[in-house]
Amino acid sequence: MNNAIQPLSVSQLLSPSTVAVIGASEDQGKFGGRALHMLMRHRYAGSIYPINPNREQLFGLKAYPSVADTPEPPELAIMAVPQAQVKDRVRECAARGVRCAIIITARFSDAGEEGAAIERELVEIARAGGMRLIGPNCLGLISPANNLVLCSSPALDIDTLPRSPIGFATQSGALMGTLFDRAVAMGIGFSHCVSVGNQADLELCDFIEFLIEDPATRVICSYIEGVKSPARFVQLARRARAAGKPWLAVKAGRTAAGAGAAFSHTASLAGDYAVLKAVCDRENVVLLDDVFAMLLLAASMARHPGHKVDQAVLVSTSGGSAALTADALSDAEIPMTSFSEPTRAQLATLYVPGQADNPVDLFGAKVVEVPDFAYQSALLPMRDVHADVCLSVITTAPNLAGIATGLSRGCAEAGKPILQVMQPGALANDAREALRKTGEPFTDSAAEAVEAIRAWRAWSAYRERVVDEPAPKISIELPAGAVSLGEEESKALLRQAGIPVNEGVVVDGIEQALVHAEEIGYPLVAKIVSPQIVHKTEVGGVALNLRNRTELNDALLAMKTRVAEAMPQAHIEGFFLQRMVTGTVELLVGARHDAQFGPMVVIGSGGVLVELMKDVILLPLPVSRQAAMDALLSLRIAPLLRGYRGAQPLDVDSAADVVMRFAAIAECLKGRDFEIEVNPLKMDIEGCVAVDARARIGEVVP
């Protein structure tokens, strides 16, 4: 077993025939006591070897001083020993031929460089012995599909391990226990849950891969703080899609402020979360902002494999709750089904006039005879072809259990999913218990249910992207080393890529400017030229709409003074003169290297709107022409592109061409750290033109 070359995969590890609990005890105040208890309580079918040098027996099982002393090498070992002892225990495990060690103990890479060094040693020891590691700093795993519990969470103090075809891999151990406990309260369970901790060896992607292959898993949930292997993440997303398994994810650190003063807007707009979100959107990994909404959605998806959701039917026992929930659906841009005539006619038999509509007010029924009126009130509307999901909001009323199960039955008969929201306190406990028994997902929070439906719609709306048109062939000369390019040099690069730029001329002073101005033609734009100045506007280094000789002369004089005051250290090389372009709409188009996911194209509202509108879309490579067009027409500023209030539509095709050429530039720069940005790209009825540009091309990335 030692010195195995091919590391064992997760599926080879999660059904061990023997398990050692290192530091086992009977003390339920200690991890080793609780872990041993939970393992036995949930009837693990293999052999258990408690490791404790001071005891003969624990809970009636023979105890062993060390893993070296067990009758056979344990396939799996779990330990929560003091940090200082971990290395020795790991070495013993590796020497004994243990296949995988789960290290609960914390204070390794989570506590600084010293711990990280020890963590690296642990991995070396394990690798040398052909052993895999889970953790350290994790809470172990709960694998109901294998009757295997290697976790001390008090949430496991239950009689039976609930199973559902939902897998969960998480970077937070506490959230594993918490989600598990919530699931139990809902009457649902998991196939496998694993807390990956510091991911010293086995990491989130290893478990995602396992869940994709695992026949007991139909929906994959994940809680992500950072992605360790981005390329594999993307590849696994594709495999999950191919396997027909939805992959849901909650990402923490969504709002972390981006890197302060960035070189270009492209960098600050395309921060880590934005990039991950773009990648997830592209690959249909569905991001949610709440782990409980994720659980609710997973439970419902698991009951309705492959079901797609667009429009919702809202059923409520209260007009007030229906109105508030309708507001929440509208905020989440979830359309409510507008019933077809036959549906309306059927509802009219059941409801008093004026009430046969969406939202369905249960107490608008002519005869309130529980549970049949609830069953009918779900069945009739959910048979409508445009009714994709039922959202019920239950308030205080008599016989809530009858209402809830009636609604469930109606939806089941219509073959459509229902998410039930229980708004009362204890009064709804009977209803909760009734649903718990059926495994029909429910929650106390309407917001969670709305977030689940929003995410379900996003998952349903996914289309596989096809690259419909190869990236344009371009040939650009790249600088060998790291450089920052000013406006003119950046434009030269863009010109090589076939992107239309607003040509201009560099002059060394006012006299030369006045001569060249006649050739270019008024009105003119003048900009300062200085290697020290990147953000020209901010130092007063830009003058627009200079209509004649006098205005040009005065503007250049004033500019010199202003810039000298604002940045006395800057060396002024001259002025850049251009014809004034009067396109009505300004875009930003950029590209950058993301340290995790590689090159991205960035498009957004440009000019002064960049920061005001936060209107930006990221496109990972490769970019199809359709994706470029879709992205441009999905911007918040898109109405202006389409021809706003009777204006002529702008040339979106030419902007898409610029986006494609940016993708081509990004392709050329693959492997290097870079940012390149046009802002603004002025759009017109015919064509568009890059009016200002900047670029930073860095070294080859390791």
Place this chain on the structure above:
Amino acid sequence: MNNAIQPLSVSQLLSPSTVAVIGASEDQGKFGGRALHMLMRHRYAGSIYPINPNREQLFGLKAYPSVADTPEPPELAIMAVPQAQVKDRVRECAARGVRCAIIITARFSDAGEEGAAIERELVEIARAGGMRLIGPNCLGLISPANNLVLCSSPALDIDTLPRSPIGFATQSGALMGTLFDRAVAMGIGFSHCVSVGNQADLELCDFIEFLIEDPATRVICSYIEGVKSPARFVQLARRARAAGKPWLAVKAGRTAAGAGAAFSHTASLAGDYAVLKAVCDRENVVLLDDVFAMLLLAASMARHPGHKVDQAVLVSTSGGSAALTADALSDAEIPMTSFSEPTRAQLATLYVPGQADNPVDLFGAKVVEVPDFAYQSALLPMRDVHADVCLSVITTAPNLAGIATGLSRGCAEAGKPILQVMQPGALANDAREALRKTGEPFTDSAAEAVEAIRAWRAWSAYRERVVDEPAPKISIELPAGAVSLGEEESKALLRQAGIPVNEGVVVDGIEQALVHAEEIGYPLVAKIVSPQIVHKTEVGGVALNLRNRTELNDALLAMKTRVAEAMPQAHIEGFFLQRMVTGTVELLVGARHDAQFGPMVVIGSGGVLVELMKDVILLPLPVSRQAAMDALLSLRIAPLLRGYRGAQPLDVDSAADVVMRFAAIAECLKGRDFEIEVNPLKMDIEGCVAVDARARIGEVVP
């Protein structure tokens, strides 16, 4: 008692010494059975007269055939009789001298005009008899402060009525029962809850007024679908402030789409919800989007009267939950306390290095000894002067009850509020029960807690507005009847009000245009003049930046053709020529009559950004200069006003002057239906100018 002139107030009604239950029975399947049972169960101290012509006794109480037969006139009567019998029963009550009748029965004004007519009759009958009505179509009231329950909600099937100094007036009966049941689960209660139903006589404001005066009430909650008496609403908000009682409100119908194609943007931007929100902001009625968040906030405010909240401390048993909740706080723009050095030093004694920070990770404590580490983990950070509220997020861990109560004790000792979030399922039930006993508010939803803190901050940040400067004296000539004013007439009105407008000249054809153009000077703007055309851009009736004779000539020719094609029925009277104004930023400034709250001034991003940015602020009259400046500088577009990226700041003072003059116009137009709008108001470094305008001045409002 009959023919009393002065109607009785709510406080005279809510502590009756005698109550009649009309249609009383012992059948718990019927309203009259449940209502009688609840009234007795909760030990109402006065006399109860069950009214039932077919029974001698009910639950041991003597029953009477009619209210006419009771030993004395009942002060209060409640009925849920069939709709057809309501009028007779109300007449009997009025004749007998009942002070107030509560009508549960529905299908009056809630079911159309026929029912509305009967409802008006009920009010007439009641008024004639000096009797007040609650409802119809309500669920009655729950008044723990008076041991008075006139409500059949199954939520009342509990042993004791929990009391807290929280009043609740609601337009949804089901939400009354639901909130009550949730409150019970939280261990809190109410002073009085009332469901106002159709508000035929007594309405929401009557109960708000009562709660303001009621010594048992400290915080007022309300659920609002529409405001019946807007002026009184505003007046009561002021009285609530004066009484030091926070007034919280949830409004349904927030997202209802505005009136389709409006005459001006001012009308569509300032829809019903926006107006109510502006009024509430002005008067510090705190709007929340969730009734349970409202309850949580009320419970916490009731425990900490007058406490103001700005910064939050986040304490959690899980790094993952802390990270997700920090994201939610950031979304809600709630700052997290940056601990002072002394706080950090104290925390460092308790926590391992690197963990003594906000959010506080409970399991970063050096010694995890429940409940003391939890107590210390709340006490130390909450003593920080910038720690205003503690938000704890509890996940699965051993001894959650000890942790929750420890945190409570720590905050109590620091004298600061804590909102606790219980994320597990049943595992947190002991902790919930422990908090329930202490009445410390908690919820299962982090989103609810964050929304409560957001609202608490909004309430805390309120400043009483002072009118620092009288509205400018203006004198404008108003049309006698209803008129729509085109650009030139609207500008004439603005000019009278002292608002700078971009002057121009109307010409009847191209030849005359070419002559006048020389006087005005190029570049020019030309616009079509036609009484049928309001939105000129949409029919191609505007040409910008015409730089010379040729361009003007060509543009007018093309415009004629375009407009004739787009609107063949429009009569073209000529062209309006103006100098092209090149201000960089465009605002919208408008004013309108709101049917409920009277005149409002509206400001926002103008030009093409109006609909893209949805950047609008409403100012109810009177408008102070400070409020005008604050509003302008609170727009999303404000960075452009302040001098964006090194540009010179624009003349916000002059824009504030325009806003004040709009307020003066609105003052002049008070009592008439009107909309008047400048869009765009072009802003420059010095001054600003109204470039386009329109107005509609309607009839005197009834």
